[in-house]
Amino acid sequence: xxxxxxxxxxxxxxxxxxxxxxAVRIGLQLQQDQDLVMTAPIAALPLARxxxxxxxxxxxxxxxxxxxxxxxxxxxxxxxxxxxxxKASGWLYDGMARAYESGAARLAIAGDNPMLLAAEDPAKxxxxxxxxSIAYKPALEHIxxxxxxxxxxxxPNPSWAAQVFPDLPLDEAVxxxxxxxxxxxxxxxxxPVAAWRSHNAHLAKRSTWLNGERFAALKYTGPxxxxxxxxADGHEWHGxxxxxxxxxxxxPNIPTEEVFTTPHARRVEGTVSSTKPLSYxxxxxxxxxxxxxxxxxxxxxxxKGEDVLNKxxxxxxxxxxxxxxxxxxxxxxxxxxxxxxxxxxxxxxxxCHIALGQCYxxxxxxxxSLTPEQIAAQGGNSSLIHIDWMIGSGEIDIDGICADGRxxxxxxxxxxx
Amino acid sequence: xxxxxxxxxxxxxxxxxxxxxxAVRIGLQLQQDQDLVMTAPIAALPLARxxxxxxxxxxxxxxxxxxxxxxxxxxxxxxxxxxxxxKASGWLYDGMARAYESGAARLAIAGDNPMLLAAEDPAKxxxxxxxxSIAYKPALEHIxxxxxxxxxxxxPNPSWAAQVFPDLPLDEAVxxxxxxxxxxxxxxxxxPVAAWRSHNAHLAKRSTWLNGERFAALKYTGPxxxxxxxxADGHEWHGxxxxxxxxxxxxPNIPTEEVFTTPHARRVEGTVSSTKPLSYxxxxxxxxxxxxxxxxxxxxxxxKGEDVLNKxxxxxxxxxxxxxxxxxxxxxxxxxxxxxxxxxxxxxxxxCHIALGQCYxxxxxxxxSLTPEQIAAQGGNSSLIHIDWMIGSGEIDIDGICADGRxxxxxxxxxxx
Numbered sequence: 032x033x034x035x036x037x038x039x040x041x042x043x044x045x046x047x048x049x050x051x052x053x054a055v056r057i058g059l060q061l062q063q064d065q066d067l068v069m070t071a072p073i074a075a076l077p078l079a080r081x082x083x084x085x086x087x088x089x090x091x092x093x094x095x096x097x098x099x100x101x102x103x104x105x106x107x108x109x110x111x112x113x114x115x116x117x118k119a120s121g122w123l124y125d126g127m128a129r130a131y132e133s134g135a136a137r138l139a140i141a142g143d144n145p146m147l148l149a150a151e152d153p154a155k156x157x158x159x160x161x162x163x164s165i166a167y168k169p170a171l172e173h174i175x176x177x178x179x180x181x182x183x184x185x186x187p188n189p190s191w192a193a194q195v196f197p198d199l200p201l202d203e204a205v206x207x208x209x210x211x212x213x214x215x216x217x218x219x220x221x222x223p224v225a226a227w228r229s230h231n232a233h234l235a236k237r238s239t240w241l242n243g244e245r246f247a248a249l250k251y252t253g254p255x256x257x258x259x260x261x262x263a264d265g266h267e268w269h270g271x272x273x274x275x276x277x278x279x280x281x282x283p284n285i286p287t288e289e290v291f292t293t294p295h296a297r298r299v300e301g302t303v304s305s306t307k308p309l310s311y312x313x314x315x316x317x318x319x320x321x322x323x324x325x326x327x328x329x330x331x332x333x334x335k336g337e338d339v340l341n342k343x344x345x346x347x348x349x350x351x352x353x354x355x356x357x358x359x360x361x362x363x364x365x366x367x368x369x370x371x372x373x374x375x376x377x378x379x380x381x382x383c384h385i386a387l388g389q390c391y392x393x394x395x396x397x398x399x400s401l402t403p404e405q406i407a408a409q410g411g412n413s414s415l416i417h418i419d420w421m422i423g424s425g426e427i428d429i430d431g432i433c434a435d436g437r438x439x440x441x442x443x444x445x446x447x448x
Numbered sequence: 449x450x451x452x453x454x455x456x457x458x459x460x461x462x463x464x465x466x467x468x469x470x471a472v473r474i475g476l477q478l479q480q481d482q483d484l485v486m487t488a489p490i491a492a493l494p495l496a497r498x499x500x501x502x503x504x505x506x507x508x509x510x511x512x513x514x515x516x517x518x519x520x521x522x523x524x525x526x527x528x529x530x531x532x533x534x535k536a537s538g539w540l541y542d543g544m545a546r547a548y549e550s551g552a553a554r555l556a557i558a559g560d561n562p563m564l565l566a567a568e569d570p571a572k573x574x575x576x577x578x579x580x581s582i583a584y585k586p587a588l589e590h591i592x593x594x595x596x597x598x599x600x601x602x603x604p605n606p607s608w609a610a611q612v613f614p615d616l617p618l619d620e621a622v623x624x625x626x627x628x629x630x631x632x633x634x635x636x637x638x639x640p641v642a643a644w645r646s647h648n649a650h651l652a653k654r655s656t657w658l659n660g661e662r663f664a665a666l667k668y669t670g671p672x673x674x675x676x677x678x679x680a681d682g683h684e685w686h687g688x689x690x691x692x693x694x695x696x697x698x699x700p701n702i703p704t705e706e707v708f709t710t711p712h713a714r715r716v717e718g719t720v721s722s723t724k725p726l727s728y729x730x731x732x733x734x735x736x737x738x739x740x741x742x743x744x745x746x747x748x749x750x751x752k753g754e755d756v757l758n759k760x761x762x763x764x765x766x767x768x769x770x771x772x773x774x775x776x777x778x779x780x781x782x783x784x785x786x787x788x789x790x791x792x793x794x795x796x797x798x799x800c801h802i803a804l805g806q807c808y809x810x811x812x813x814x815x816x817s818l819t820p821e822q823i824a825a826q827g828g829n830s831s832l833i834h835i836d837w838m839i840g841s842g843e844i845d846i847d848g849i850c851a852d853g854r855x856x857x858x859x860x861x862x863x864x865x
Contacts, residue, residue, distance in 0.1 A: 064531050076490065076517065083520040087527035093535040094524070098515045100493065103500040107511070110504035114481050118510040122550070126543030133539070 041206035042077070042187060049218040050184060051081035053285065055089050057227045057272075058182030059136050060281045063090035068130050071140035073098040075186035078140055095130075097123075101147055101190060107159075108151040116158040119166035131173040134277065137181040144190035145373035148313030157342035160312050164346065164415040175417065177273065177393045180281035183376055185212050194373055215286040215365045215377060227282065234271035237358075237447070238290045241268040244439060246431035249356065251303065251383075253427035255320065260356050260385070261298025263410035265396045268292045276399055288365060288380040291357035293394040295410030297326040299353060305333075306382055307421040310373040314339045319420060327351050328387075343387070349414025354390035358383050361425045361445025375419050383423025383442070388414035458623035459494065459604060466635040467601060468498035470702065472506050474644045474689075475599030476553050477698045480507035485547050488557035490515040492603035495557055512547075514540075518564055518607060525568040533575040536583035548590040551694065554598040561607035562790035565730030574759035577729050581763065581832040592834065594690065594810040597698035600793055602629050611790055632703040632782045632794060644699065651688035654775075654864070655707045658685040661856060663848035666773065668720065668800075670844035672737065677773050677802070678715025680827035682813045685709045693816055705782060705797040708774035710811040712827030714743040716770060722750075723799055724838040727790040731756045736837060744768050745804075760804070766831025771807035775800050778842045778862025792836050800840025800859070805831035 055061050067086050071079045076098070083094045107115060131137065148156050174181055187208040189201055196204035213219045217226045251258040270290035274280050305319035316336035321328045328351040333340045344351050359366070359382055366381035390411040392398045398406075407413060429442040440448035472478050484503050488496040493515070500511045524532060548554065565573050591598055604625040606618055613621035630636045634643045668675040687707035691697050722736035733753035738745045745768040750757045761768050776783070776799055783798035807828040809815045815823075824830060846859040857865035 064529060066535070073490070073493065073515065080517065080519050080523065083517075084523040084527055087523055087529075087532070090529050092529070092532050093537060094520065095537045095540060096517070096520065098490065100497065100500075100513070102497050103511065103513065106497065106501040106504055110501060112481060112504075112507050112509070115504070115509050118483070120510060120512045120547075122543040122546040123512060123540075125546075126539040129539040129542075130537075 040077070041202045042209045043213070046209075046213045046218050047078060048081050049223050050213065050216055051078060051085045053216065053218055053223045053227060054082055054138060054182055054184045055085040057224060058184060058282050058285050059138060059180050060279050061086055061089045061091055061136055061180070062279060064092045065090070066092045066130060066133070066135035067094045067138060068127055068135050069094060069096040069138045069140070071096060071098055072142050072186070072188050073100045074188040074190065075140045075142050078186040082138065082140070099143070101144055104147065108148065108155060116155045117162050119162040121166040124167045124170045128170040128173060131170065131179050134179070136179055137174060139183045140186050141183055141374060141376050142186040142188035142191050144188065144194060144313070145310035146194050146313060146315060147190070149315065151313075153314065153338045153342065156312060156314060157339060161346060161415070168415060175389055175391055176276070177391065178276045180275045180277065180279040181283050182281060182285060183283065184216065184285040185374070185376060187212055191374065195370060211368055211370050211372070214368065215380070217286070231271035231282070234287070234290060238268035238270040241290060241292070244431055244433070246439070247434045248298065248432040249441065250430045250432055250438070251422065251427060253424065255304030256302065256422060256427065258301040258303040258323070259299070259432070260353070261295035261410070262356070263293040263295045263390070263395065265409050266292045267394055267396050267398065269394055273393065284376060284380070286365060286377065286380050288363040289357040289359045289384075291355055291394065293390045293411055294353050294356045294385070295326065296349070296352040296354070296390070296412035297410065299323040299326045303385070303422050305420050305422060306424040307371060307378050308335070308373065309418070309420045310375065311336075311339065311343065311418060315373065316340050343416065343418065346416050347414050349412050350388055350416050352387070352412045352414070353385045354388050354412040354414065354417060355386035355394075355419065357385070357419070358429070358442065359423060360442070360447055361423060378421055379419040382421040383427065383429070384419045384421045386417055386419040388412065388416035388418055457494070458619045459626045460630070463626070463630045463635050464495060465498050466640050467630065467633055468495060468502045470633065470635055470640045470644060471499055471555060471599055471601045472502040474641060475601060475699050475702050476555060476597050477696050478503055478506045478508055478553055478597070479696060481509045482507070483509045483547060483550070483552035484511045484555060485544055485552050486511060486513040486555045486557070488513060488515055489559050489603070489605050490517045491605040491607065492557045492559050495603040499555065499557070516560070518561055521564065525565065525572060533572045534579050536579040538583040541584045541587045545587040545590060548587065548596050551596070553596055554591060556600045557603050558600055558791060558793050559603040559605035559608050561605065561611060561730070562727035563611050563730060563732060564607070566732065568730075570731065570755045570759065573729065573731060574756060578763055578832070585832060592806050592808055594692045594808065596694050597692045597696035598700050599698060599702060600700065601633065601702040602791070602793060604629055608791065612787060628785055628787050628789070631785065632797070634703070648688035648699070651704070651707060655685035655687040658707060658709070661848055661850070663856070664851045665715065665849040666858065667847045667849055667855070668839065668844060670841065672721030673719065673839060673844065675718040675720040675740070676716070676849070677770070678712035678827070679773070680710040680712045680807070680812065682826050683709045684811050684813050684815065686811055690810065701793060701797070703782060703794065703797050705780040706774040706776045706801075708772055708811065710807045710828055711770050711773045711802070712743065713766070713769040713771070713807070713829035714827065716740040716743045720802070720839050722837050722839060723841040724788060724795050725752070725790065726835070726837045727792065728753075728756065728760065728835060732790065733757050760833065760835065763833050764831050766829050767805055767833050769804070769829045769831075770802045771805050771829040771831065771834060772803035772811075772836065774802070774836070775846070775859065776840060777859070777864055778840060795838055796836040799838040800844065800846070801836045801838045803834055803836040805829065805833035805835055
């Protein structure tokens with residue numbers, strides 16, 4: 032009975048079930064009879080099953096889950112004909128878009144091996160990513176427009192844990208990553224739902240203050256960074272829980288520590304350095320340095336993954352401009368854990384960051400009623416991509432620049448001023 | 449390292465890879481740059497990975513796989529609100545239909561637990577099946593019309609093996625089921641591809657003889673069976689490899705032992721008894737007895753699953769009429785194995801059978817150019833369902849009735865006459 036004996040998993044089943052419950056009740060706030068479209072790495076099956084159960088217990092109509100398999104992805108890179116890398120499953124993504132239009136919610140379980148494609152041909156990786164981005168756009172727009180309630184949470188996939196804790200035996204690495212996920216996701220407490228309500232109230236206070244100040248720009252100063260980020264006209268700060276256009280209040284990211292808004296795509300000047308490596312579709316990009324002129328990246332380098340970075344920047348015109356700016360104190364629990372997750376969902380919540388590409392229309396005053404043209408006129412960026420990268424640390428100062436030129440301290444040495 | 453140590457599987461990896469190769473090269477005859485849509489139980493991951501690899505080696509454009517999880521299906525029956533059971537993922541099936549229209553091939557890995565839903569409410573099972581059949585119809589029509597190359601093959605899912613060999617330890621049950629699948633699928637020989645070519649030639653000889661005879665009807669005689677099945681006007685017998693409308697010669701079923709054609713939906717008279725239990729969507733239906741008048745089932749009983757049988761017959765008007773008649777000698781290797789698989793793909797190839805519901809337009813002379821109205825006029829049946837059930841045994845005699853009333857022995861005591 033070597034094969035089918037119950038396996039002793041290093042992942043705490045009680046906390047895993049709490050994570051499933053938080054994902055459904057706080058993350059999605061899934062509604063009675065609402066359908067759910069879920070995606071997950073196949074290794075995340077235990078969490079996907081618990082989310083399915085809690086979704087149905089919360090009244091879900093139908094849960095449809097797509098599992099991605101890392102070995103099958105590698106088989107494509109190793110054996111598929113060249114033409115494969117310009118293909119994507121548009122019929123599937125269009126179907127998902129239709130499901131969202133019919134009212135389905137969306138949940139993604141993150142946890143892919145961040146280095147899966149590190150040894151593959153970067154040109155093929157870039158082509159496959161681009162084809163996928165184009166095909167996925169109609170579905171992604173419903174997410175970035177916040178048409179529906181959606182959530183991303185994480186599972187400690189062994190292939191991911193092995194990257195985060197390369198020196199530990201695999202079982203111990205999975206256990207440590209699981210514990211880090213549970214802590215950051217606030218499910219290692221007595222009442223996770225109450226903990227999330229209080230956390231949401233705290234983030235709302237920060238964004239309310241920033242919305243009151245109405246800064247025209249943020250000025251970042253630190254090692255390798257001298258950057259002024261103009262904010263979009265009529266921008267609005269958000270953080271924590273948010274009301275989707277379908278009226279449901281959800282927490283799109285578990286964990287989340289950020290308050291964020293839309294920068295002005297044509298008013299970013301200066302240089303900035305990344306403070307953590309960026310894991311992008313299975314490739315690591317490290318020590319990014321870029322220079323902006325009038326919002327556009329005119330110089331870019333990286334100590335690792337520079338090829339992929341440059342291909343990303345060439346995706347489309349908007350890929351060289353930024354669509355999001357987010358503030359996270361250096362003392363955030365994820366940052367304090369000292370763990371580098373190689374996963375944006377975590378690393379972006381350990382550090383101030385900006386995102387290349389598509390903006391969120393949600394981050395405008397009265398954003399739901401603005402046309403794409405109005406959003407662009409007010410400074411909102413448009414692109415096939417949306418890639419967060421980390422520029423915060425304990426050495427960064429941030430000042431808010433008011434319309435009249437007055438400067439207000441926002442962060443000092445990485446902490447709220 | 450209890451969790452991630454490589455598990456010793458009782459499934460022979462060499463034969464499993466041969467099965468993957470036969471499924472791609474003989475089953476699908478996948479074409480250069482052709483996409484593939486695959487479905488599989490999540491337990492069949494090892495076979496799905498090998499098929500993915502061989503598909504890309506054969507030149508596949510993009511392989512997209514949907515995994516179904518039995519536990520998630522059960523979670524729906526146990527926790528979902530009542531309204532869930534009238535829902536289906538139409539957006540997904542429509543997407544699949546679109547993929548086939550764009551040229552994708554289709555492969556299904558069978559192996560679900562045949563008793564999965566045996567303890568669930570039959571009314572909910574029937575509603576969910578009906579909603580699914582309706583939503584799936586546009587995609588299924590591309591299969592039943594043979595628009596594309598498609599294939600079904602099987603994996604020894606432990607939950608299925610436990611039903612087939614309930615008295616064995618699970619590992620041994622899986623090994624025995626795997627060996628039975630490999631033998632029936634002709635991959636336990638030196639050169640499986642050559643073995644399939646010779647098997648296809650043998651089946652072609654049988655269907656050529658039947659097509660030459662042009663019987664108006666088949667008359668079945670045996671215990672509990674006295675049945676005359678009129679054949680459709682312009683029917684054509686098929687068996688083994690077949691040319692899809694996209695021009696690709698494929699073997700839709702692995703294994704296959706049958707030659708089959710389209711009966712006349714309004715010319716079936718008499719009584720017939722099932723000779724093996726039928727596993728339908730997780731429910732077992734046993735000892736079926738039905739009486740036909742003018743092609744329509746007017747009386748139906750079963751010793752087990754009669755509720756589900758009657759709900760199936762009420763799906764639509766065509767569900768009470770038959771759409772396929774198939775001849776399999778009682779000495780076929782699958783029948784000779786003596787194993788009852790509780791899986792139609794195997795059990796139908798161990799026994800003569802008929803199918804309730806939808807006919808195959810392929811089984812008409814010049815079928816590709818016939819309209820649905822012409823097919824109906826010639827006796828082709830139309831329905832949301834297509835359910836094969838077994839009526840053959842070593843005690844059945846079959847005679848071909850010619851248009852002039854002459855009778856020709858086709859089978860005696862279950863063997864070709």
